Amino acid sequence: MLDINYIRENRDLVKKGMLNKGESETSAVDSVLEKDEEWRALVTELDRLRAESNIKAKEIGTLMGQGKKDEAQALIKETGDNKERIKELEEKIHTVAGERDELLYRIPNVPDSSVPVGKTDQDNVVHSSWGEPLKAEWRQPHWELASEKKWIDFDRGSKVTGAGFPFYIGKMARLQRSLINFFLNEAVEKGYTELQAPYFVNENSARGTGQIPDKEDMMYTIPRDGFFAIPTAEVPVTNFHRDEIFSMEDLPVRYTAYTPCWRREAGSYGKDVRGLNRLHQFDKVELVKIVHPDESDKELETLRENAESLLQKLKLPYRTLLMCTGDMGFTQTKKYDLEVWSPGQERWLEVSSCSNFGSFQARRMQLRFKNEKGKTEMLHTLNGSGLALPRVVAALLETYQTEAGDVMVPDVLQSFMEEDLI
RNA sequence: GGAGAGCUGGCUGAGUGGUCGAAAGCGCUCCCCUGCUAAGGGAGUAUACCCUGAAAAGGGUAUCGAGGGUUCGAAUCCCUCGCUCUCCGCCA
Numbered sequence: 001m002l003d004i005n006y007i008r009e010n011r012d013l014v015k016k017g018m019l020n021k022g023e024s025e026t027s028a029v030d031s032v033l034e035k036d037e038e039w040r041a042l043v044t045e046l047d048r049l050r051a052e053s054n055i056k057a058k059e060i061g062t063l064m065g066q067g068k069k070d071e072a073q074a075l076i077k078e079t080g081d082n083k084e085r086i087k088e089l090e091e092k093i094h095t096v097a098g099e100r101d102e103l104l105y106r107i108p109n110v111p112d113s114s115v116p117v118g119k120t121d122q123d124n125v126v127h128s129s130w131g132e133p134l135k136a137e138w139r140q141p142h143w144e145l146a147s148e149k150k151w152i153d154f155d156r157g158s159k160v161t162g163a164g165f166p167f168y169i170g171k172m173a174r175l176q177r178s179l180i181n182f183f184l185n186e187a188v189e190k191g192y193t194e195l196q197a198p199y200f201v202n203e204n205s206a207r208g209t210g211q212i213p214d215k216e217d218m219m220y221t222i223p224r225d226g227f228f229a230i231p232t233a234e235v236p237v238t239n240f241h242r243d244e245i246f247s248m249e250d251l252p253v254r255y256t257a258y259t260p261c262w263r264r265e266a267g268s269y270g271k272d273v274r275g276l277n278r279l280h281q282f283d284k285v286e287l288v289k290i291v292h293p294d295e296s297d298k299e300l301e302t303l304r305e306n307a308e309s310l311l312q313k314l315k316l317p318y319r320t321l322l323m324c325t326g327d328m329g330f331t332q333t334k335k336y337d338l339e340v341w342s343p344g345q346e347r348w349l350e351v352s353s354c355s356n357f358g359s360f361q362a363r364r365m366q367l368r369f370k371n372e373k374g375k376t377e378m379l380h381t382l383n384g385s386g387l388a389l390p391r392v393v394a395a396l397l398e399t400y401q402t403e404a405g406d407v408m409v410p411d412v413l414q415s416f417m418e419e420d421l422i
Numbered sequence: 423g424g425a426g427a428g429c430u431g432g433c434u435g436a437g438u439g440g441u442c443g444a445a446a447g448c449g450c451u452c453c454c455c456u457g458c459u460a461a462g463g464g465a466g467u468a469u470a471c472c473c474u475g476a477a478a479a480g481g482g483u484a485u486c487g488a489g490g491g492u493u494c495g496a497a498u499c500c501c502u503c504g505c506u507c508u509c510c511g512c513c514a
Contacts, residue, residue: 040471040472040473043471043472043473043483044472044473044482044483046472046483047471047472047473047482047483047484048472048473048482048483050482050483050484051481051482051483053494053495054482054483054495056494056495057440057494057495058440058441058495059494060440060494060495061439061440061441061494061495062440062441064440065440065441072494073494075494076494076495077494078494079494079495080494082494083494202504245468245469366470376469376470
Protein backbone atom coordinates (compact mmCIF):
# COMPACT_ATOMS: atom_id res chain seq x y z
CA MET A 1 0.00 0.00 0.00
CA LEU A 2 0.97 3.59 -0.53
CA ASP A 3 1.54 6.11 2.24
CA ILE A 4 -1.64 8.09 2.79
CA ASN A 5 0.43 11.24 3.27
CA TYR A 6 2.17 10.61 -0.03
CA ILE A 7 -1.22 10.31 -1.70
CA ARG A 8 -2.35 13.57 -0.12
CA GLU A 9 0.69 15.39 -1.44
CA ASN A 10 0.81 13.67 -4.85
CA ARG A 11 -2.84 13.19 -5.68
CA ASP A 12 -2.45 13.75 -9.42
CA LEU A 13 0.66 11.64 -9.77
CA VAL A 14 -1.06 8.74 -8.03
CA LYS A 15 -4.09 9.10 -10.29
CA LYS A 16 -1.93 9.22 -13.38
CA GLY A 17 -0.08 6.10 -12.27
CA MET A 18 -3.38 4.34 -11.73
CA LEU A 19 -4.63 5.16 -15.21
CA ASN A 20 -1.30 4.15 -16.76
CA LYS A 21 -1.52 0.82 -14.98
CA GLY A 22 -4.84 0.25 -16.68
CA GLU A 23 -7.35 1.14 -13.97
CA SER A 24 -10.45 2.59 -15.53
CA GLU A 25 -11.06 5.27 -12.95
CA THR A 26 -9.37 6.96 -10.04
CA SER A 27 -12.15 7.81 -7.65
CA ALA A 28 -10.55 5.66 -4.97
CA VAL A 29 -7.89 8.34 -4.59
CA ASP A 30 -10.38 11.06 -3.74
CA SER A 31 -12.44 8.71 -1.59
CA VAL A 32 -9.48 7.54 0.41
CA LEU A 33 -8.48 11.11 1.18
CA GLU A 34 -12.02 11.92 2.28
CA LYS A 35 -12.11 8.87 4.50
CA ASP A 36 -8.77 9.79 5.95
CA GLU A 37 -9.99 13.28 6.72
CA GLU A 38 -13.02 11.82 8.46
CA TRP A 39 -10.86 9.35 10.35
CA ARG A 40 -8.48 12.04 11.59
CA ALA A 41 -11.32 14.20 12.85
CA LEU A 42 -12.76 11.25 14.76
CA VAL A 43 -9.40 10.31 16.23
CA THR A 44 -8.83 13.85 17.42
CA GLU A 45 -12.20 13.82 19.15
CA LEU A 46 -11.61 10.40 20.67
CA ASP A 47 -8.19 11.37 21.99
CA ARG A 48 -9.71 14.43 23.61
CA LEU A 49 -12.43 12.39 25.33
CA ARG A 50 -9.95 9.83 26.52
CA ALA A 51 -7.72 12.53 27.94
CA GLU A 52 -10.72 13.83 29.88
CA SER A 53 -11.55 10.39 31.21
CA ASN A 54 -7.97 9.76 32.19
CA ILE A 55 -7.89 12.94 34.26
CA LYS A 56 -11.15 12.02 36.01
CA ALA A 57 -10.00 8.48 36.66
CA LYS A 58 -6.89 9.85 38.30
CA GLU A 59 -8.91 12.22 40.46
CA ILE A 60 -11.12 9.35 41.55
CA GLY A 61 -8.04 7.39 42.44
CA THR A 62 -6.72 10.21 44.55
CA LEU A 63 -10.06 10.70 46.32
CA MET A 64 -10.34 6.98 47.02
CA GLY A 65 -6.87 7.06 48.47
CA GLN A 66 -7.90 9.88 50.78
CA GLY A 67 -11.06 8.00 51.80
CA LYS A 68 -13.43 10.59 50.29
CA LYS A 69 -15.87 8.02 48.98
CA ASP A 70 -18.82 10.35 48.38
CA GLU A 71 -16.89 12.77 46.22
CA ALA A 72 -15.43 9.87 44.30
CA GLN A 73 -18.90 8.42 43.71
CA ALA A 74 -20.09 11.74 42.33
CA LEU A 75 -17.22 11.79 39.85
CA ILE A 76 -17.83 8.19 38.81
CA LYS A 77 -21.37 9.14 37.88
CA GLU A 78 -20.05 11.93 35.66
CA THR A 79 -17.85 9.58 33.68
CA GLY A 80 -20.77 7.53 32.42
CA ASP A 81 -21.55 9.82 29.50
CA ASN A 82 -17.98 9.98 28.34
CA LYS A 83 -17.69 6.26 28.47
CA GLU A 84 -20.56 5.73 26.10
CA ARG A 85 -19.36 8.34 23.65
CA ILE A 86 -15.90 6.82 23.70
CA LYS A 87 -17.32 3.43 22.89
CA GLU A 88 -19.40 4.84 20.04
CA LEU A 89 -16.42 6.71 18.66
CA GLU A 90 -14.18 3.68 18.87
CA GLU A 91 -16.63 1.65 16.84
CA LYS A 92 -17.05 4.41 14.31
CA ILE A 93 -13.31 4.84 13.96
CA HIS A 94 -12.85 1.12 13.50
CA THR A 95 -15.40 1.17 10.68
CA VAL A 96 -14.00 4.26 8.98
CA ALA A 97 -10.42 3.02 9.22
CA GLY A 98 -11.52 -0.25 7.66
CA GLU A 99 -13.19 1.58 4.81
CA ARG A 100 -10.16 3.80 4.34
CA ASP A 101 -7.78 0.85 4.25
CA GLU A 102 -9.94 -1.05 1.83
CA LEU A 103 -9.68 1.91 -0.54
CA LEU A 104 -5.98 2.22 0.14
CA TYR A 105 -5.43 -1.42 -0.79
CA ARG A 106 -7.08 -0.75 -4.14
CA ILE A 107 -4.60 1.94 -5.15
CA PRO A 108 -1.64 0.52 -7.06
CA ASN A 109 1.99 1.48 -6.63
CA VAL A 110 3.14 4.41 -8.76
CA PRO A 111 5.29 3.36 -11.74
CA ASP A 112 8.83 4.69 -11.90
CA SER A 113 9.38 7.50 -14.40
CA SER A 114 11.67 5.24 -16.45
CA VAL A 115 8.84 2.78 -17.15
CA PRO A 116 7.29 3.00 -20.63
CA VAL A 117 3.62 3.89 -20.65
CA GLY A 118 1.54 1.22 -22.32
CA LYS A 119 -1.53 -0.95 -22.11
CA THR A 120 -0.71 -4.57 -22.92
CA ASP A 121 2.23 -6.92 -23.34
CA GLN A 122 2.51 -5.51 -26.87
CA ASP A 123 3.84 -2.32 -25.33
CA ASN A 124 6.63 -3.91 -23.35
CA VAL A 125 10.08 -2.85 -24.44
CA VAL A 126 12.84 -5.31 -25.27
CA HIS A 127 15.58 -4.13 -22.94
CA SER A 128 18.20 -6.53 -24.23
CA SER A 129 18.60 -9.98 -25.70
CA TRP A 130 21.28 -12.64 -25.61
CA GLY A 131 22.03 -15.53 -27.95
CA GLU A 132 20.42 -16.64 -31.21
CA PRO A 133 16.93 -18.16 -30.95
CA LEU A 134 17.10 -21.58 -32.63
CA LYS A 135 14.61 -22.91 -35.17
CA ALA A 136 12.56 -25.99 -34.26
CA GLU A 137 13.61 -28.08 -37.29
CA TRP A 138 13.91 -31.68 -35.98
CA ARG A 139 13.50 -30.60 -32.38
CA GLN A 140 10.65 -32.10 -30.40
CA PRO A 141 8.76 -30.06 -27.85
CA HIS A 142 10.04 -31.00 -24.41
CA TRP A 143 6.84 -32.81 -23.37
CA GLU A 144 7.08 -35.22 -26.27
CA LEU A 145 10.73 -35.95 -25.74
CA ALA A 146 10.43 -36.22 -21.95
CA SER A 147 7.43 -38.55 -22.10
CA GLU A 148 9.00 -40.71 -24.80
CA LYS A 149 12.19 -41.11 -22.80
CA LYS A 150 10.25 -41.63 -19.55
CA TRP A 151 11.94 -38.65 -17.96
CA ILE A 152 8.81 -36.90 -16.85
CA ASP A 153 5.56 -38.68 -16.02
CA PHE A 154 2.63 -36.33 -16.32
CA ASP A 155 -0.02 -39.06 -16.29
CA ARG A 156 1.04 -40.70 -13.08
CA GLY A 157 1.32 -37.24 -11.54
CA SER A 158 -2.30 -36.68 -12.49
CA LYS A 159 -3.27 -40.00 -10.96
CA VAL A 160 -1.46 -39.36 -7.70
CA THR A 161 -2.39 -35.72 -7.26
CA GLY A 162 -3.83 -33.98 -10.29
CA ALA A 163 -2.91 -32.16 -13.46
CA GLY A 164 0.15 -29.98 -13.10
CA PHE A 165 1.90 -32.19 -10.55
CA PRO A 166 4.38 -34.22 -12.61
CA PHE A 167 6.94 -36.78 -11.50
CA TYR A 168 10.53 -36.30 -12.62
CA ILE A 169 12.32 -39.60 -13.07
CA GLY A 170 15.93 -40.68 -12.85
CA LYS A 171 18.31 -38.28 -14.52
CA MET A 172 15.55 -35.73 -14.94
CA ALA A 173 15.10 -35.65 -11.18
CA ARG A 174 18.84 -35.28 -10.91
CA LEU A 175 18.78 -32.45 -13.44
CA GLN A 176 16.27 -30.62 -11.25
CA ARG A 177 18.50 -31.07 -8.24
CA SER A 178 21.53 -29.93 -10.23
CA LEU A 179 19.80 -26.76 -11.37
CA ILE A 180 18.74 -25.94 -7.83
CA ASN A 181 22.29 -26.41 -6.61
CA PHE A 182 23.74 -24.42 -9.46
CA PHE A 183 21.35 -21.52 -8.94
CA LEU A 184 21.88 -21.44 -5.18
CA ASN A 185 25.66 -21.64 -5.51
CA GLU A 186 25.68 -18.77 -7.97
CA ALA A 187 23.52 -16.62 -5.73
CA VAL A 188 25.64 -17.31 -2.67
CA GLU A 189 28.72 -16.41 -4.66
CA LYS A 190 27.10 -13.09 -5.59
CA GLY A 191 26.61 -12.28 -1.91
CA TYR A 192 23.12 -13.54 -1.22
CA THR A 193 22.59 -15.39 2.06
CA GLU A 194 20.98 -18.76 1.59
CA LEU A 195 17.80 -19.28 3.54
CA GLN A 196 15.74 -22.39 3.96
CA ALA A 197 12.21 -21.26 4.57
CA PRO A 198 8.89 -22.74 5.68
CA TYR A 199 6.67 -23.94 2.83
CA PHE A 200 3.50 -22.87 4.61
CA VAL A 201 2.78 -19.41 5.95
CA ASN A 202 0.08 -17.99 8.18
CA GLU A 203 -2.45 -15.36 7.31
CA ASN A 204 -0.38 -12.42 8.53
CA SER A 205 2.48 -13.33 6.23
CA ALA A 206 0.17 -13.75 3.25
CA ARG A 207 -1.17 -10.32 4.05
CA GLY A 208 2.32 -8.88 4.42
CA THR A 209 3.34 -9.61 0.86
CA GLY A 210 -0.10 -8.83 -0.52
CA GLN A 211 -1.45 -12.25 -1.45
CA ILE A 212 -4.38 -11.43 0.78
CA PRO A 213 -6.84 -9.80 0.43
CA ASP A 214 -6.44 -9.73 -3.32
CA LYS A 215 -4.94 -12.89 -4.68
CA GLU A 216 -5.87 -15.60 -2.21
CA ASP A 217 -7.34 -17.63 -5.06
CA MET A 218 -3.86 -18.32 -6.34
CA MET A 219 -2.88 -20.15 -3.16
CA TYR A 220 -3.60 -23.63 -1.87
CA THR A 221 -4.86 -23.56 1.70
CA ILE A 222 -4.57 -25.79 4.72
CA PRO A 223 -7.78 -24.66 6.39
CA ARG A 224 -7.56 -26.72 9.54
CA ASP A 225 -4.40 -24.93 10.60
CA GLY A 226 -5.02 -21.63 8.86
CA PHE A 227 -1.98 -21.97 6.61
CA PHE A 228 -1.31 -21.19 2.98
CA ALA A 229 1.04 -23.19 0.76
CA ILE A 230 3.54 -20.65 -0.53
CA PRO A 231 3.12 -19.56 -4.17
CA THR A 232 6.73 -18.31 -4.08
CA ALA A 233 9.60 -18.12 -1.59
CA GLU A 234 9.12 -14.37 -1.68
CA VAL A 235 6.36 -14.75 0.89
CA PRO A 236 8.26 -16.39 3.75
CA VAL A 237 11.56 -14.72 2.91
CA THR A 238 10.29 -11.15 2.76
CA ASN A 239 8.19 -11.73 5.86
CA PHE A 240 11.28 -13.01 7.66
CA HIS A 241 11.96 -9.45 8.83
CA ARG A 242 8.35 -8.29 9.16
CA ASP A 243 7.85 -5.67 11.91
CA GLU A 244 11.57 -5.06 12.26
CA ILE A 245 13.61 -1.88 12.33
CA PHE A 246 17.06 -2.10 10.77
CA SER A 247 20.02 0.07 11.49
CA MET A 248 21.94 1.43 8.51
CA GLU A 249 24.87 -0.93 9.05
CA ASP A 250 22.62 -3.95 8.53
CA LEU A 251 21.74 -2.86 4.99
CA PRO A 252 21.48 -4.07 2.34
CA VAL A 253 20.03 -7.49 3.07
CA ARG A 254 20.14 -10.04 0.26
CA TYR A 255 18.65 -13.51 0.50
CA THR A 256 18.29 -16.49 -1.75
CA ALA A 257 16.06 -19.44 -1.11
CA TYR A 258 15.05 -22.57 -2.89
CA THR A 259 11.46 -23.71 -2.35
CA PRO A 260 8.79 -25.56 -4.19
CA CYS A 261 5.96 -23.22 -5.18
CA TRP A 262 2.28 -24.03 -5.36
CA ARG A 263 -0.15 -22.11 -7.50
CA ARG A 264 -3.74 -22.97 -8.28
CA GLU A 265 -3.56 -21.19 -11.67
CA ALA A 266 -7.33 -21.27 -12.02
CA GLY A 267 -8.56 -20.66 -15.55
CA SER A 268 -5.36 -21.49 -17.45
CA TYR A 269 -5.66 -23.68 -20.53
CA GLY A 270 -4.30 -24.61 -23.96
CA LYS A 271 -0.72 -24.27 -25.07
CA ASP A 272 0.13 -22.29 -21.94
CA VAL A 273 -0.22 -25.41 -19.82
CA ARG A 274 1.33 -27.98 -22.14
CA GLY A 275 4.16 -29.91 -20.57
CA LEU A 276 6.19 -27.86 -18.17
CA ASN A 277 4.87 -24.51 -19.34
CA ARG A 278 2.64 -24.02 -16.34
CA LEU A 279 2.43 -26.31 -13.31
CA HIS A 280 0.62 -26.30 -10.01
CA GLN A 281 3.80 -27.30 -8.23
CA PHE A 282 7.19 -26.18 -9.40
CA ASP A 283 10.65 -25.47 -8.06
CA LYS A 284 12.21 -22.06 -7.89
CA VAL A 285 15.24 -20.31 -6.48
CA GLU A 286 14.27 -16.84 -5.40
CA LEU A 287 16.34 -13.71 -4.82
CA VAL A 288 15.12 -11.14 -2.32
CA LYS A 289 16.62 -7.79 -1.38
CA ILE A 290 15.82 -5.36 1.38
CA VAL A 291 17.59 -2.08 0.76
CA HIS A 292 17.89 1.63 1.53
CA PRO A 293 15.40 3.65 -0.56
CA ASP A 294 18.21 5.43 -2.39
CA GLU A 295 19.69 2.12 -3.52
CA SER A 296 16.69 0.31 -4.92
CA ASP A 297 17.02 1.54 -8.52
CA LYS A 298 20.59 0.34 -8.68
CA GLU A 299 19.78 -2.90 -6.87
CA LEU A 300 17.09 -3.74 -9.41
CA GLU A 301 19.67 -3.58 -12.19
CA THR A 302 22.11 -5.88 -10.40
CA LEU A 303 19.26 -8.21 -9.53
CA ARG A 304 18.37 -8.44 -13.21
CA GLU A 305 22.02 -8.97 -14.14
CA ASN A 306 22.35 -11.73 -11.53
CA ALA A 307 19.35 -13.53 -12.98
CA GLU A 308 20.51 -13.01 -16.56
CA SER A 309 23.96 -14.41 -15.82
CA LEU A 310 22.37 -17.76 -14.99
CA LEU A 311 20.88 -18.09 -18.45
CA GLN A 312 24.14 -16.98 -19.99
CA LYS A 313 26.06 -19.63 -18.09
CA LEU A 314 23.53 -22.23 -19.19
CA LYS A 315 23.95 -20.85 -22.71
CA LEU A 316 20.21 -20.50 -23.20
CA PRO A 317 19.18 -17.64 -25.51
CA TYR A 318 16.84 -15.20 -23.80
CA ARG A 319 15.51 -11.69 -23.95
CA THR A 320 14.81 -9.20 -21.20
CA LEU A 321 11.68 -7.12 -21.31
CA LEU A 322 11.10 -3.87 -19.53
CA MET A 323 7.45 -4.15 -18.65
CA CYS A 324 5.17 -1.28 -19.56
CA THR A 325 2.87 0.38 -17.04
CA GLY A 326 -0.16 -1.62 -18.10
CA ASP A 327 1.53 -5.03 -17.89
CA MET A 328 3.69 -4.67 -14.81
CA GLY A 329 1.38 -5.45 -11.97
CA PHE A 330 -0.20 -3.74 -9.04
CA THR A 331 2.61 -3.60 -6.51
CA GLN A 332 5.69 -2.84 -8.61
CA THR A 333 7.35 0.45 -9.46
CA LYS A 334 9.42 -1.22 -12.17
CA LYS A 335 9.75 -4.73 -13.49
CA TYR A 336 11.88 -6.75 -15.89
CA ASP A 337 10.84 -10.12 -17.25
CA LEU A 338 13.41 -12.61 -18.47
CA GLU A 339 12.13 -14.87 -21.23
CA VAL A 340 14.04 -17.92 -22.34
CA TRP A 341 13.73 -19.20 -25.89
CA SER A 342 11.95 -22.49 -26.33
CA PRO A 343 13.04 -23.76 -29.77
CA GLY A 344 10.72 -26.77 -29.69
CA GLN A 345 7.74 -24.47 -29.30
CA GLU A 346 9.32 -21.50 -31.02
CA ARG A 347 8.15 -19.14 -28.33
CA TRP A 348 9.49 -17.16 -25.40
CA LEU A 349 8.88 -18.48 -21.89
CA GLU A 350 9.04 -16.33 -18.80
CA VAL A 351 11.56 -17.70 -16.32
CA SER A 352 12.16 -14.72 -14.08
CA SER A 353 10.49 -11.54 -13.07
CA CYS A 354 12.67 -8.96 -11.34
CA SER A 355 10.75 -6.26 -9.53
CA ASN A 356 11.26 -3.20 -7.43
CA PHE A 357 8.40 -2.65 -5.01
CA GLY A 358 9.67 0.60 -3.54
CA SER A 359 8.20 0.93 -0.05
CA PHE A 360 4.86 -0.58 -1.12
CA GLN A 361 5.44 -3.99 0.45
CA ALA A 362 7.59 -2.65 3.27
CA ARG A 363 4.79 -0.42 4.49
CA ARG A 364 2.40 -3.31 4.59
CA MET A 365 4.76 -5.33 6.73
CA GLN A 366 6.34 -2.50 8.68
CA LEU A 367 9.84 -3.11 7.41
CA ARG A 368 11.79 -0.05 8.48
CA PHE A 369 15.20 1.37 9.26
CA LYS A 370 16.68 4.26 11.19
CA ASN A 371 17.94 6.79 8.67
CA GLU A 372 20.90 9.16 8.88
CA LYS A 373 18.94 11.50 11.12
CA GLY A 374 17.77 8.72 13.41
CA LYS A 375 14.28 8.84 11.97
CA THR A 376 12.36 5.69 11.20
CA GLU A 377 11.75 5.25 7.50
CA MET A 378 10.36 2.53 5.24
CA LEU A 379 12.80 0.29 3.43
CA HIS A 380 12.54 -0.78 -0.19
CA THR A 381 12.07 -4.40 -1.20
CA LEU A 382 12.93 -6.18 -4.43
CA ASN A 383 12.74 -9.71 -5.65
CA GLY A 384 13.32 -11.81 -8.67
CA SER A 385 13.49 -15.44 -9.63
CA GLY A 386 16.90 -16.84 -10.04
CA LEU A 387 15.38 -18.94 -11.64
CA ALA A 388 12.11 -20.85 -11.93
CA LEU A 389 12.95 -24.39 -12.99
CA PRO A 390 10.30 -25.90 -15.26
CA ARG A 391 10.60 -23.56 -18.19
CA VAL A 392 14.37 -23.56 -17.91
CA VAL A 393 14.20 -27.34 -18.10
CA ALA A 394 11.85 -27.09 -21.08
CA ALA A 395 14.19 -24.73 -22.92
CA LEU A 396 17.16 -26.85 -21.97
CA LEU A 397 15.65 -30.11 -23.23
CA GLU A 398 14.83 -28.46 -26.52
CA THR A 399 18.00 -26.40 -26.94
CA TYR A 400 20.44 -29.15 -26.00
CA GLN A 401 18.59 -31.79 -27.97
CA THR A 402 20.63 -33.59 -30.64
CA GLU A 403 19.14 -34.82 -33.85
CA ALA A 404 19.44 -38.36 -32.47
CA GLY A 405 17.19 -37.39 -29.60
CA ASP A 406 19.82 -37.18 -26.89
CA VAL A 407 20.13 -34.21 -24.61
CA MET A 408 23.54 -32.90 -23.74
CA VAL A 409 24.26 -31.55 -20.30
CA PRO A 410 25.27 -27.87 -20.24
CA ASP A 411 28.89 -27.38 -19.17
CA VAL A 412 28.05 -25.66 -15.92
CA LEU A 413 25.84 -28.55 -14.83
CA GLN A 414 28.24 -31.35 -15.62
CA SER A 415 29.90 -31.34 -12.24
CA PHE A 416 26.48 -31.71 -10.62
CA MET A 417 25.21 -34.33 -13.08
CA GLU A 418 28.48 -36.21 -13.38
CA GLU A 419 27.42 -36.97 -16.95
CA ASP A 420 27.51 -35.15 -20.25
CA LEU A 421 24.33 -36.73 -21.62
CA ILE A 422 20.98 -36.98 -19.93
C1' G B 423 -2.62 -35.46 21.41
C1' G B 424 -2.73 -34.77 27.26
C1' A B 425 -1.00 -32.00 31.85
C1' G B 426 1.51 -27.84 33.89
C1' A B 427 4.47 -23.12 33.88
C1' G B 428 5.33 -18.77 31.39
C1' C B 429 5.27 -14.42 27.56
C1' U B 430 7.04 -6.94 30.47
C1' G B 431 11.57 -1.94 26.77
C1' G B 432 17.95 -3.72 22.70
C1' C B 433 18.93 -7.63 26.81
C1' U B 434 18.31 -9.45 32.12
C1' G B 435 14.44 -8.63 35.34
C1' A B 436 10.82 -6.10 39.24
C1' G B 437 5.88 -5.05 39.33
C1' U B 438 -1.22 -9.00 41.43
C1' G B 439 -6.53 -2.83 40.51
C1' G B 440 -5.02 3.89 40.84
C1' U B 441 0.18 8.70 41.04
C1' C B 442 3.19 2.63 35.97
C1' G B 443 5.35 3.83 29.51
C1' A B 444 6.64 0.89 33.47
C1' A B 445 11.97 0.00 39.29
C1' A B 446 16.89 -1.85 39.03
C1' G B 447 20.95 -3.75 36.33
C1' C B 448 23.42 -4.54 31.61
C1' G B 449 24.16 -2.54 26.83
C1' C B 450 24.25 1.84 23.70
C1' U B 451 24.81 7.49 22.78
C1' C B 452 26.55 12.22 24.41
C1' C B 453 29.10 15.15 28.12
C1' C B 454 32.59 15.70 32.37
C1' C B 455 36.92 13.89 34.87
C1' U B 456 41.62 11.25 34.63
C1' G B 457 48.56 12.68 30.59
C1' C B 458 47.59 6.42 27.50
C1' U B 459 44.77 2.12 29.59
C1' A B 460 41.42 0.89 33.53
C1' A B 461 38.01 3.09 36.78
C1' G B 462 34.53 7.14 38.10
C1' G B 463 30.47 11.12 37.67
C1' G B 464 26.20 13.23 34.89
C1' A B 465 22.40 13.26 31.07
C1' G B 466 19.83 10.63 27.46
C1' U B 467 18.19 5.95 25.32
C1' A B 468 10.63 2.15 22.41
C1' U B 469 6.84 2.40 18.59
C1' A B 470 2.60 4.28 16.14
C1' C B 471 -1.03 7.86 15.53
C1' C B 472 -3.66 12.74 16.32
C1' C B 473 -3.43 18.12 17.27
C1' U B 474 -0.66 23.02 17.31
C1' G B 475 3.71 24.95 14.58
C1' A B 476 7.14 27.30 8.58
C1' A B 477 10.51 24.72 11.57
C1' A B 478 12.75 23.69 16.16
C1' A B 479 9.57 22.00 19.45
C1' G B 480 5.23 21.32 22.42
C1' G B 481 0.54 18.91 23.85
C1' G B 482 -2.48 14.45 23.62
C1' U B 483 -3.84 9.17 22.71
C1' A B 484 -2.66 4.08 22.31
C1' U B 485 0.67 -0.04 23.04
C1' C B 486 3.58 -4.80 28.92
C1' G B 487 2.44 -11.87 23.13
C1' A B 488 -2.58 -10.86 19.95
C1' G B 489 -7.76 -10.00 20.21
C1' G B 490 -12.07 -9.37 23.20
C1' G B 491 -14.37 -8.48 28.19
C1' U B 492 -15.03 -6.61 33.51
C1' U B 493 -14.02 -1.63 35.89
C1' C B 494 -14.59 5.32 36.94
C1' G B 495 -9.51 3.20 36.28
C1' A B 496 -6.03 -2.99 33.80
C1' A B 497 0.94 -4.90 32.88
C1' U B 498 -2.08 -6.62 37.16
C1' C B 499 -8.85 -9.74 37.05
C1' C B 500 -11.85 -12.90 33.20
C1' C B 501 -12.37 -15.27 28.11
C1' U B 502 -10.37 -16.83 23.25
C1' C B 503 -6.14 -17.49 20.30
C1' G B 504 -0.73 -17.65 19.32
C1' C B 505 4.07 -18.69 20.96
C1' U B 506 7.99 -20.59 24.49
C1' C B 507 9.50 -24.05 28.25
C1' U B 508 8.82 -28.73 31.32
C1' C B 509 6.62 -33.64 31.83
C1' C B 510 3.73 -37.74 29.46
C1' G B 511 2.30 -39.99 24.77
C1' C B 512 3.65 -40.52 19.60
C1' C B 513 7.27 -40.16 15.89
C1' A B 514 11.57 -39.15 11.26
